[in-house]
Amino acid sequence: MLWSGWGDPGRATGLAPDVLELLAEALGVTPPTGEPAGFGDVRLPEADLSPFVLASLRSIVGAESVRTDADARIRHTRGKSTPDLLRMRMGDGSDAPDAVVLPGSHHEVSEVLRVCSAERVAVVPFGGGTSVVGGVTPLREGFAGVVALDVRRLDRLVSVDEESMLAELQPGLRGPQAEELLNARGLTLGHFPQSWEYATLGGFAAARSSGQASAGYGRFDDMVEGLTVATPVGDWELGRAPRSAAGPDLRHVVLGSEGAFGVITSMRLRVRRLPARRNWDAWRFPSFAAGRDAMRVLAQERRLPAVLRLSDETETMIGGGSGCLMVVGWEGGEPPTFADAGHLGPEPAERWAEGRFGGPYLRDALIAAGATVETLETAAHWSGLPRLYEAVRLALEAALGRVIVMCHVSHLYETGASLYFTVVTAAGDDPLARWEAAKAKASEAIGLAGGTISHHHGVGRDHRAAYAAEIGPVGVGVMRAIKKSLDPMGILNPGVLVP
Numbered sequence: 001m002l003w004s005g006w007g008d009p010g011r012a013t014g015l016a017p018d019v020l021e022l023l024a025e026a027l028g029v030t031p032p033t034g035e036p037a038g039f040g041d042v043r044l045p046e047a048d049l050s051p052f053v054l055a056s057l058r059s060i061v062g063a064e065s066v067r068t069d070a071d072a073r074i075r076h077t078r079g080k081s082t083p084d085l086l087r088m089r090m091g092d093g094s095d096a097p098d099a100v101v102l103p104g105s106h107h108e109v110s111e112v113l114r115v116c117s118a119e120r121v122a123v124v125p126f127g128g129g130t131s132v133v134g135g136v137t138p139l140r141e142g143f144a145g146v147v148a149l150d151v152r153r154l155d156r157l158v159s160v161d162e163e164s165m166l167a168e169l170q171p172g173l174r175g176p177q178a179e180e181l182l183n184a185r186g187l188t189l190g191h192f193p194q195s196w197e198y199a200t201l202g203g204f205a206a207a208r209s210s211g212q213a214s215a216g217y218g219r220f221d222d223m224v225e226g227l228t229v230a231t232p233v234g235d236w237e238l239g240r241a242p243r244s245a246a247g248p249d250l251r252h253v254v255l256g257s258e259g260a261f262g263v264i265t266s267m268r269l270r271v272r273r274l275p276a277r278r279n280w281d282a283w284r285f286p287s288f289a290a291g292r293d294a295m296r297v298l299a300q301e302r303r304l305p306a307v308l309r310l311s312d313e314t315e316t317m318i319g320g321g322s323g324c325l326m327v328v329g330w331e332g333g334e335p336p337t338f339a340d341a342g343h344l345g346p347e348p349a350e351r352w353a354e355g356r357f358g359g360p361y362l363r364d365a366l367i368a369a370g371a372t373v374e375t376l377e378t379a380a381h382w383s384g385l386p387r388l389y390e391a392v393r394l395a396l397e398a399a400l401g402r403v404i405v406m407c408h409v410s411h412l413y414e415t416g417a418s419l420y421f422t423v424v425t426a427a428g429d430d431p432l433a434r435w436e437a438a439k440a441k442a443s444e445a446i447g448l449a450g451g452t453i454s455h456h457h458g459v460g461r462d463h464r465a466a467y468a469a470e471i472g473p474v475g476v477g478v479m480r481a482i483k484k485s486l487d488p489m490g491i492l493n494p495g496v497l498v499p
């Protein structure tokens, strides 16, 4: 993973001259004046772990699995939001952990938590590091150091129960690794978020991720039947039956816990048979409202295909089309048809499917060209979506002036859907401050319009205040009590999630 951008450096892309011209004309984008920092220019804080802590960690996981070198520290400094990338490009390594620890078993994870609790060392559970909400950037004040606990060595398919259609998988598996292991047995998870190539199963569970095929396969939290969690106060096994009336469903204390309550070391996940074919189709709707209505009907009649995604007019236009493009991915039976939309056939959808993991590379190219591009997402019930859509657009336009705000719906339910916005604007003199001010306005608009602060990115550091407002004082009290009970010394991801 590129340390200051996305993915495989070999797949980095540039922008065509006509796109650069358009950015300059439409948004006033000008090339940045200075060069971004090189790897060697990143300013790292002095590593601060005591020799005793380092020796203890080495005795638990092995000397080669405790890394204190600059390379490991830089690669675990932050997630992959645009502000994260901007800070890295400025050479700001101030959030780097003091060490990166790579445990190889559940037992080793538990032991690391035991030592770090006793020594008051903060621990950041680290999967793919693709968080876009500051989920791997804890507060370090008051701690005797910070370690990133990278779960990449926990990467096995442990077992498959084909009768129940369950697979036990470890959290460090990245999306493609997990699919490869399952596909070899004719199975699939069907979870394909845009970050799929680099994000991990543990991260999907801890941040309640939603993939592009969520219409047919559900969100990641729908797939989790059981979890094994290491916490500072002991091991926790959750989920022993498909449904249970034995009290509240405590799996949901861990799903979405963003590394603040424990480390997920294993998961029992629902799997499906690998479809013989994944088919594509596309439609053009006259308006975003008409497309949303059609989606709602499909959801309420329970006729959803695997993938259903609708772009608004602006997103469709940026993609070279007109009206509102709907992409349909279907795996069996007949695809849905729409009387009031134009049928475009499979080609636009196949093109979308082919390029769907390429978007983050384009973000790097836009940043390099002097633009700021970032995404934000929310969700609401169907009746509240039009107001939410307008409110977020207007807030971003008011905050940023010359800006392109585009939106799509790709996660939908019987009662509502999420809205996913992509924002492109000129970086300006201080891109970080400019974006953060606009994001604050958009978050405020989301709250006022009755949306949730996140449908699938999570809370992290960035959304903590808005999350507190959303769950109210009683909810905040509950979250703090859970934290205190599972992590009494507060070492797990301090400053993340819990208000």
Ligand SMILES: Cc1cc2nc3c(=O)[nH]c(=O)nc-3n(C[C@H](O)[C@H](O)[C@H](O)COP(=O)(O)OP(=O)(O)OC[C@H]3O[C@@H](n4cnc5c(N)ncnc54)[C@H](O)[C@@H]3O)c2cc1C
Pocket (backbone or CB within 6 Å): 079, 080, 081, 124, 125, 126, 127, 128, 129, 130, 131, 132, 135, 136, 151, 171, 192, 193, 194, 195, 198, 199, 200, 201, 202, 203, 204, 205, 206, 207, 208, 209, 210, 211, 212, 257, 258, 259, 260, 262, 263, 264, 265, 360, 456, 457, 458, 493, 496
């Ligand atoms: C370009 C891009 C596209 C994205 N597209 C999507 C998308 O389509 N859908 C979507 O849902 N999200 C998306 N995301 C957000 C992100 O990929 C998800 O939140 C993902 O679930 C994070 O997984 P990860 O393995 O990278 O976790 P990390 O970033 O490493 O961690 C995320 C959080 O989970 C915690 N955590 C990680 N592993 C564990 C564990 N084993 N136990 C306990 N806590 C743990 C961390 O401490 C942190 O708080 C995107 C991000 C980027 C940069």
